[in-house]
Amino acid sequence: MCIRFVYRGDDIITGFNFDIDPAVWDHQIVTAPDRFYLGILRPDGLRHGYHGVHQNGNTGTLLYVHGNPSGRYQAGSDALTISDLTEQFIQAQISWEEALSIVQTKKIVYAPDATMQAVLSDRYGRTLLIEPGIGSRVDTGTYSLMANASLLSPESTRPWLLPGDNRYEKAAQLLAKQGRRFSVSDAFAILRAVRQEGLWATRVSFVFSAKQRTVFYAENSHFDSIQTYQFPPV
Template identity: 60%
Template sequence: MCTRFVYHGNDMITGFNFDIDLSVWKHKVIMDEERFYIGILRPDRTYHSYHGVNKNGNVGTLLYVHGNPGGEYQASPDCMTIADLAEEFIKGQITFDDALQLVRDKKITYAPDATMQALLSDIHGRVLIIEPGLGYREEHKKYSLITNYSLIDPESTKNYIVPGDDRYERALQLLDCCGNDFSVSNAYTLLHAVRQEGAWATRVSFVYSAKEQAVYYVENNRFEHITKYVFP
């Protein structure tokens, strides 16, 4: 269960709550000269960057979604997994325009072992929402928001909404009230408001400021302890 938003005001700010069950996934926060990312340990013993920020302003995140048959993994040169697409974007191997061309030219599928949707954004605030099996949507507006349910075809995931899960509605209400001076502090107010607890608790929250070229992050809901990482 995760929450991701992009806000385009005087600063281009994006925020992400990474909510996972520690018995299912192993992760760690990793920083280098080019990337800040939440590394996910995969069977190849590598911590992959499926959720993170590139120094060039690319921000990519995957969010769990109940799968649909149209997005099933296919080992075909005409297909690309949502995980590979997100990681290439975060690594800076492809641009926003490249990603847009890929979703037009190839069938985007789930990874073999996980059903995810994605939100990619660039330093200019352009947004690409990708839902395997359902399609994609390009946005460039005041703000964009996604959680763990389909935006392209809400009916397809309506029956899988967790009772009481109103993160999207609460975040939307907060974003609606903000103006051009939306700040890192405002972003953390939103992430704190929709944080999760229990087995699928929020393990990492990060906010990226394009103007500052910096990522602010907290771990395990310790919002009183925010760490700042500035790209060199």
């Protein structure tokens, strides 16, 4: 499932809930000198980082969405999967400007085995929402927010919304009440309010503070046991 937001106040703060069935998505928290990410075990035997933060502030996350035919996987030099784009951004192989250029010049498609949309943001709070087969948007304002429904074409995913799933609406209401001093603690309060339980429970919640150059994270909704990972000085 998952939910992601970017808040632009005195600090640029991003929050993310990683809601998955571990039997489907084998994951580990990986802390490298230049990156914090959730390593997803893929068929090639490697743990890929599709949800994470680079020390330069690049933050990328994939979120499940009901797929549309226009975003179906295809190979070729004129197409790029949303997973590859997101991983390259988290690895800082591409900048935010380059990511924007790519979505404007290439066809962004789903991976062969999963239908996902993405949020890419940088340390300045610039945010790009990407929906394969639908399009992309540079998002502005006080905050950006995405969950598992299309924002660019809401009607395309409306039939598949789960009854009672109001995470997006609840998070939007809470974010709208915040001020310039929005903090890491405030971000975790929102993630806690929209956490999931059951088979697709929230397995990892993380918050990145651009000003502090630090990722704060909690596993399995244990918000009283928040851990930190601070990037080395540049």
